[in-house]
Amino acid sequence: MTEEINTGRTVGPRATMKDVAALAGVSLKTVSRVVNNESTVNAELATRVRSAAAQLHYQPNISASALRRLDGRSSTIAVLLEDLSNPFSATIYRSVEEVAIGRGVVVIGGSFDEDPERELTLTAAMARHRVDGFIIAPASRDHGYLAREQRAGTPFVFVDRPPVNMEADCVLSDSRDGVTRATRHLLRSGHRRIGFLGDLTTIYTAEERVAGFRDAMREAGLPIDPHLVHLDLRTAPAAEQVVGRLLDSANPPTAIFAGQNLVLMGALRAIRSRHLQDRIAVVGFDDLIMADLLEPAITVVAQNPERIAHEAATLLFRRIDGDTSPTRQIVVTSELVIRGSGEIPASVRD
Amino acid sequence: MTEEINTGRTVGPRATMKDVAALAGVSLKTVSRVVNNESTVNAELATRVRSAAAQLHYQPNISASALRRLDGRSSTIAVLLEDLSNPFSATIYRSVEEVAIGRGVVVIGGSFDEDPERELTLTAAMARHRVDGFIIAPASRDHGYLAREQRAGTPFVFVDRPPVNMEADCVLSDSRDGVTRATRHLLRSGHRRIGFLGDLTTIYTAEERVAGFRDAMREAGLPIDPHLVHLDLRTAPAAEQVVGRLLDSANPPTAIFAGQNLVLMGALRAIRSRHLQDRIAVVGFDDLIMADLLEPAITVVAQNPERIAHEAATLLFRRIDGDTSPTRQIVVTSELVIRGSGEIPASVRD
DNA sequence: CTGAAAGCGCTTACAG
DNA sequence: CTGAAAGCGCTTACAG
Numbered sequence: 001m002t003e004e005i006n007t008g009r010t011v012g013p014r015a016t017m018k019d020v021a022a023l024a025g026v027s028l029k030t031v032s033r034v035v036n037n038e039s040t041v042n043a044e045l046a047t048r049v050r051s052a053a054a055q056l057h058y059q060p061n062i063s064a065s066a067l068r069r070l071d072g073r074s075s076t077i078a079v080l081l082e083d084l085s086n087p088f089s090a091t092i093y094r095s096v097e098e099v100a101i102g103r104g105v106v107v108i109g110g111s112f113d114e115d116p117e118r119e120l121t122l123t124a125a126m127a128r129h130r131v132d133g134f135i136i137a138p139a140s141r142d143h144g145y146l147a148r149e150q151r152a153g154t155p156f157v158f159v160d161r162p163p164v165n166m167e168a169d170c171v172l173s174d175s176r177d178g179v180t181r182a183t184r185h186l187l188r189s190g191h192r193r194i195g196f197l198g199d200l201t202t203i204y205t206a207e208e209r210v211a212g213f214r215d216a217m218r219e220a221g222l223p224i225d226p227h228l229v230h231l232d233l234r235t236a237p238a239a240e241q242v243v244g245r246l247l248d249s250a251n252p253p254t255a256i257f258a259g260q261n262l263v264l265m266g267a268l269r270a271i272r273s274r275h276l277q278d279r280i281a282v283v284g285f286d287d288l289i290m291a292d293l294l295e296p297a298i299t300v301v302a303q304n305p306e307r308i309a310h311e312a313a314t315l316l317f318r319r320i321d322g323d324t325s326p327t328r329q330i331v332v333t334s335e336l337v338i339r340g341s342g343e344i345p346a347s348v349r350d
Numbered sequence: 351m352t353e354e355i356n357t358g359r360t361v362g363p364r365a366t367m368k369d370v371a372a373l374a375g376v377s378l379k380t381v382s383r384v385v386n387n388e389s390t391v392n393a394e395l396a397t398r399v400r401s402a403a404a405q406l407h408y409q410p411n412i413s414a415s416a417l418r419r420l421d422g423r424s425s426t427i428a429v430l431l432e433d434l435s436n437p438f439s440a441t442i443y444r445s446v447e448e449v450a451i452g453r454g455v456v457v458i459g460g461s462f463d464e465d466p467e468r469e470l471t472l473t474a475a476m477a478r479h480r481v482d483g484f485i486i487a488p489a490s491r492d493h494g495y496l497a498r499e500q501r502a503g504t505p506f507v508f509v510d511r512p513p514v515n516m517e518a519d520c521v522l523s524d525s526r527d528g529v530t531r532a533t534r535h536l537l538r539s540g541h542r543r544i545g546f547l548g549d550l551t552t553i554y555t556a557e558e559r560v561a562g563f564r565d566a567m568r569e570a571g572l573p574i575d576p577h578l579v580h581l582d583l584r585t586a587p588a589a590e591q592v593v594g595r596l597l598d599s600a601n602p603p604t605a606i607f608a609g610q611n612l613v614l615m616g617a618l619r620a621i622r623s624r625h626l627q628d629r630i631a632v633v634g635f636d637d638l639i640m641a642d643l644l645e646p647a648i649t650v651v652a653q654n655p656e657r658i659a660h661e662a663a664t665l666l667f668r669r670i671d672g673d674t675s676p677t678r679q680i681v682v683t684s685e686l687v688i689r690g691s692g693e694i695p696a697s698v699r700d
Numbered sequence: 701c702t703g704a705a706a707g708c709g710c711t712t713a714c715a716g
Numbered sequence: 717c718t719g720a721a722a723g724c725g726c727t728t729a730c731a732g
Contacts, residue, residue, distance in 0.1 A: 014502045016709060027719045032711065042717065057498055062478045063413030063424065064709035068724045074413065076458075076479070084459075085444035087437070094435035097461060106458050106475055108426075109434075111447060125456055128412045129426070148407055152364045261639075268643050289611075290640045293618050366725060377703045382727065392701065414725035418708045 015056035024052035035060055066130070072153075077316065078126040080110040080119070081137045081159075086261075088286060088305050089137070092159060095309030096135055103317060105132070114200060116140035123149070133316045135309075137161055141202065143168075155319035157312045161204040162329070169319065171312045171330045175205050175285075178301040178334035179212030179257070180219075182283045185299075185336060186255045187220050190346035191281060195246050195253035197239055197267060198231040199260045206231070209259045209285060228253050239266025247274055254346040255281035261288055264298070281344040283336075292339055299342025307332045365406035374402035385410055416480070422503075427666065428476040430460040430469070431487045431509075436611075438636060438655050439487070442509060445659030446485055453667060455482070464550060466490035473499070483666045485659075487511055491552065493518075505669030507662045511554040512679070519669065521662045521680045525555050525635075528651040528684035529562030529607070530569075532633045535649075535686060536605045537570050540696035541631060545596050545603035547589055547617060548581040549610045556581070559609045559635060578603050589616025597624055604696040605631035611638055614648070631694040633686075642689055649692025657682045 021031045026045055033041050034049040041049075052058075066074045079096050081089035093109050100107050108131060110122040119139045126134065127149050134146075137160040144165035150156055156163070158170040186194055196213045199206035210231060217224050227249070230242045239262070246253055247270060256271070258264035264284035271280050277296065284291075287302035311330050336342075371381045376395055383391050384399040391399075402408075416424045429446050431439035443459050450457050458481060460472040469489045476484065477499050484496075487510040494515035500506055506513070508520040536544055546563045549556035560581060567574050577599070580592045589608070596603055597620060606621070608614035614634035621630050627646065634641075637652035661680050686692075 018709080028710085029719055030717090033718085036711085040717075045718085059474065059477045061417075061480060061709055063480065064417055064724090065711065066724090067411075067414055067417065067709080067726090068711040070712075070724095072724085083444065084434075084447065085437075085441045087435075087440075090437075090440035091435045093440075093459065094433065094461060097434065097459065101460075101471075104475065106460075106479055108456050109443065109447065109459050110451075110456075111444060121451075124409065125454065127409045129456055130411060130413065265640065265643065272643065288640065290615065290638065290644065293615065293622065293644055294640065295645055368725080378726085379703055379728095380701090383702085386727085390701075395702085411725055414708090415727065416708090417710085417725080418727040420708095420728075422708085 015053075015058045017058070017060070019056055020049065020052045020058050023056060024048040072130065073132050073320075074130045075105050076108055076129060076131045077105055077133045077135065077320075078108050078110065078123075078129075078131040079135045080112060080122055080126070082139070083111045083113055084109050085111070087288065088303065091305040092135075092137075092309040092312075095306045096313045099310065099313035099317065105317075112137070112139035114139045114203065120145070127154075133157070133320050135159055135312050135316055138163075141204075155316060157316045157319070159308055159312045167327050169312075169315045169327050169329070171308050171315070171332065173205070173303045173308065173334050174331050175208040175301075175303075175334065176212035176215065178303075178336070179209045179259075179285065180216040182285075182299075182301050182336055182342070183213050183216030183257065184220075185338075185342060186257070186281055186283060187216065187222075189255075189281065189343060191253075191255040192222060192346065193225065193228060193251070193253040193255070195228045195243065195256045196230070197233050197242065197256065197258050197260075197263045198229075199263065200234060201231050206259060213257060225251075233260075233263050233266075236262045236266035236269065239263040240270045241266075243267045243270035244273075247271065247276060247280070253280070255283070255342075255344075258282065258284045261286050264288075268294070268298075277341075278344065281342055281346070283342040287337060291337075294341070296340035296344070299339045300337050301334050302337045303334045304332050365403075365408045367408070367410070369406055370399065370402045370408050373406060374398040422480065423482050423670075424480045425455050426458060426479060426481045427455055427483045427485065427670075428458050428460065428473075428479075428481040429485045430462060430472055430476070432489070433461045433463055434459050435461070437638065438653065441655040442485075442487075442659040442662075445656045446663045449660065449663035449667065455667075462487070462489035464489045464553065470495070477504075483507070483670050485509055485662050485666055488513075491554075505666060507666045507669070509658055509662045517677050519662075519665045519677050519679070521658050521665070521682060523555070523653045523658065523684050524681050525558040525651075525653075525684065526562035526565065528653075528686070529559045529609075529635065530566040532607065532635075532649075532651050532686055532692070533563050533566030534570075535688075535692060536607070536631055536633060537566065537572075539605075539631065539693060541603075541605040542572060542696065543575065543578060543601070543603040543605070545578045545593065545606045546580070547583050547592065547606065547608050547610075547613045548579075549613065550584060551581050556609060563607060583610075583613050583616075586612045586616035586619065589613040590620045591616075593617045593620035594623075597621065597626060597630070603630070605633070605692075605694075608632065608634045610634075611636050614638075618644070618648075627691075628694065631692055631696070633692040637687060641687075644691070646690035646694070649689045650687050651684050652687045653684045654682050 017031045021028045112119045134156045156168040198210045233239045258267045284300040291298040367381045371378045462469045483505045506518040512520045548560045583589045608617045634650040641648040
């Protein structure tokens with residue numbers, strides 16, 4: 001717009017409502033009315049105000065208005081997830097952003113990294129910022145401490161993990177059922193020795209996933225060899241080592257269920273390095289880019305983070321708008337995406 | 351903490367400094383001093399204030415304090431990138447979060463989706479929220495309109511793309527040079543017909559990448575067959591179609607450089623479906639998870655988003671702290687990660 | 701060291 | 717329809 005070169009060092013004033021009022025020759029209150037599209041301001045006055053505002057590049061101060069406003073809305077929500085750099089969290093954040101932007105609301109993000117201390121730090125920071133609501137995938141297993149913030153009028157929607165010691169809306173994946181279905185799928189191909197690799201047992205969804213596995217085995221009347229179940233795996237190298245040992249053992253599994261992305265990567269590396277990729281069936285939890293380009297392509301239980309986020313955001317804004325109906329729990333179904341790795345029959349190895 | 355079940359519907363009051371003062375039996379100002387660790391408040395008074403604050407679960411209202419504060423700091427920064435659900439943007443966001451959290455600053459994110467209109471909308475929203483600074487990967491190609499906000503005292507750090515018609519700090523990857531090095535690498539393996547696939551030419555980095563390709567070809571004294579250069583590709587299907595045509599043509603390329611992740615995926619699909627994965631060399635731009643698990647594993651030019659983010663955040667907070675030194679441009683080097691797909695020699699096909 | 705008054709940028713509650 | 721005064725929760729600027 002302007003042709004002049006700006007060094008960024010001249011600190012200019014920021015126009016306030018008062019400045020706009022002075023330039024338009026009206027009262028502060030009239031400017032406020034125009035800015036907020038309130039009542040019917042005289043058309044000519046409104047035009048004068050609008051052109052003064054434009055001329056001064058006036059931007060209302062949202063937090064100043066929130067301060068006095070009865071509803072106290074900051075036009076800000078918090079989206080606090082496990083790790084905004086992982087695809088699942090990032091997709092949820094982005095999908096919430098889409099809903100929020102449509103309402104002129106801005107999204108503050110945060111990552112807990114499975115650390116309950118960090119959860120306390122971040123939720124407190126958000127409270128100091130007076131966010132209008134929370135979408136949260138908690139790291140802690142007791143959320144009673146959030147009830148106070150909730151009682152102060154800030155709604156919470158839990159995603160991926162349900163609230164404990166607190167009543168709040170919640171949007172979950174059917175992880176347990178998803179894993180049960182995937183395990184049945186492996187069983188149908190004749191697998192009896194299935195290795196299960198799970199994430200930290202402190203994580204709700206990790207527990208659900210192993211429970212889903214156990215459900216399917218029990219349902220089939222099959223015993224679970226405890227040597228084949230490995231939990232508390234977080235990293236690819238850890239999983240690679242565990243799977244390596246399993247494959248090298250006297251009685252190896254014929255299939256592997258990897259309860260998480262990084263663990264899946266480790267498992268695949270162990271399998272590849274032993275050239276067993278066409279002999280050991282593999283199913284992963286959570287879809288990943290390029291899964292279809294591997295050989296064999298990877299069969300996964302895919303969650304639907306866009307859908308989870310959309311439901312959560314919709315619920316949250318409904319609460320922000322004053323909905324006081326009983327809390328709801330929404331379950332978003334996951335899908336078994338068949339690509340090849342999960343369809344390798346047990347007999348190939350036997 | 352509390353054993354009572356909270357229905358989330360009782361709206362309780364939120365304690366203010368005034369409440370804390372009343373409970374502690376001191377003045378508002380004394381509470382303010384204690385909360386802000388100002389001067390030396392009498393130890394006994396300070397203790398009384400702190401316990402009153404704890405008892406009331408007092409959380410200071412950050413925006414109210416910012417309103418009156420001379421520096422007007424909202425303890426909020428904006429991180430506006432291409433798309434927070436893609437790994438590059440998500441990693442930058444997350445790494446900025448790490449620096450910000452250490453300063454008690456909270457991060458508002460936003461995605462432009464290469465839409466200049468959306469850039470205007472989001473930057474204006476951030477201005478209304480009076481963020482303390484911006485980290486921005488702009489979609490537009492003229493940033494003069496931001497100079498006003500900058501002049502009002504809000505620092506900007508550009509990432510991935512340099513400011514135009516505005517002077518501001520900037521952290522870039524050496525995309526052009528990175529692609530030149532990758533192209534030389536292909537040339538060394540005897541490739542002469544290299545297909546280049548680029549993203550939208552409106553994107554600065556897309557331009558840089560094709561320029562880097564041309565640099566290397568020129569340097570080698572080789573002509574560029576215009577049939578082998580395809581720009582404005584954004585999606586995997588589009589790239590798959592283009593690469594399919596190239597491969598099926600009378601004089602196909604012996605190598606492909608894919609200027610972006612999705613385009614790489616499309617290229618790989620076209621190559622796979624023709625069983626040419628061991629005959630056509632492929633190099634991608636931007637690393638991706640699982641790249642090492644493909645066969646052959648994918649050679650890429652890897653950027654360093656963590657480093658970019660860390661430099662940007664450090665610069666930004668320095669500006670927020672009042673640094674008025676000349677603007678800086680930092681270039682973060684990218685790395686050619688050799689994994690196999692880029693080392694297939696031209697002779698295999700010939 | 702402590703506190704009463706004024707004011708940040710806005711909206712509310714009330715007059716005219 | 718328009719505006720002057722008060723007040724949101726806090727910090728500043730100033731007294732004591």
